[in-house]
């Protein structure tokens with residue numbers, strides 16, 4: 001475990017989304033004695049991944065270039081605060097492209113869309129900006145390639161999740177969704193010797209491997225994809241909380257309920273020994289009772305969470321006597337994705353100097369809270 005001078009700056013960029021103060025003004029957390037020194041173990045990396053950063057910047061840039069309203073299909077990323085902030089800036093979130101006036105600009109979310117959605121947007125005369133994370137696009141391409149090769153794809157993921165819907169839509173006749181290891185026994189396949197598995201990018205690494213093991217027990221000739229589909233950001237955040245969990249009396253995961261990778265962090269924390277683990281959107285949701293007798297609090301956040309929300313939790317924990325802060329560094333991240341093609345040129349058709357997405361890649365740009 002590394003202790004640093006300012007661990008709050010490690011592992012996740014501080015982002016520029018304007019931030020209403022969410023710290024409790026009244027009913028602050030109390031500094032109750034717990035029979036020893038109180039400390040916080042702060043996970044690194046945590047918060048924004050490269051795909052989320054790119055998607056949020058894409059909406060901001062689209063608003064700047066084309067003016068409000070810019071429509072966004074589904075939540076651009078699964079975080080309540082990010083969505084509300086972009087709404088205040090002029091983004092309008094819709095469930096389907098049929099809700100968008102013809103001729104408007106629409107951004108597709110980081111979770112990706114099926115070809116049918118792209119076609120509907122085109123049919124409606126919309127100007128689409130595709131903010132699908134490149135790591136999700138990679139899974140789409142694999143699905144198309146394997147389907148063309150005549151393979152049957154077992155897609156491990158949560159049915160109904162937007163990412164899974166998008167990938168499924170690439171090759172619906174060739175894909176069967178597998179929600180969990182428990183579903184393996186009841187799966188029906190056409191040819192047990194022509195199977196390959198793919199997965200959603202934000203699953204629990206351990207549970208996915210368990211599903212793959214069960215699949216292989218039942219279908220010994222199951223093929224593996226060329227590389228893992230669970231993305232680097234999901235894996236790194238889970239690794240960091242695995243290191244923290246055995247030492248933690250309590251783990252607080254900042255993130256929204258509909259964020260798959262956030263929910264998996266709660267699961268992983270409990271699985272690896274945290275005595276308790278809770279998810280909160282905002283620090284105001286942290287309850288005094290959770291801190292009863294707690295000496296060590298682990299703190300992390302999902303891949304769609306601006307770090308300012310974590311800072312608010314740390315400030316409230318400091319009020320409750322958790323002054324000692326240690327960073328638990330599982331990996332360093334510096335991946336940055338280029339912005340969607342539609343935003344890489346400026347209004348005059350010239351390449352935009354800020355075409356490379358990612359706030360950390362743009363020196364001089366404010367990282368203000």
Ligand code: SF4
Pocket residue numbers: 049050051052110133134135136201202231232233234261303
């Ligand atoms: S969690 Fe992974 S797949 Fe999803 S947006 Fe972030 S980097 Fe991309």
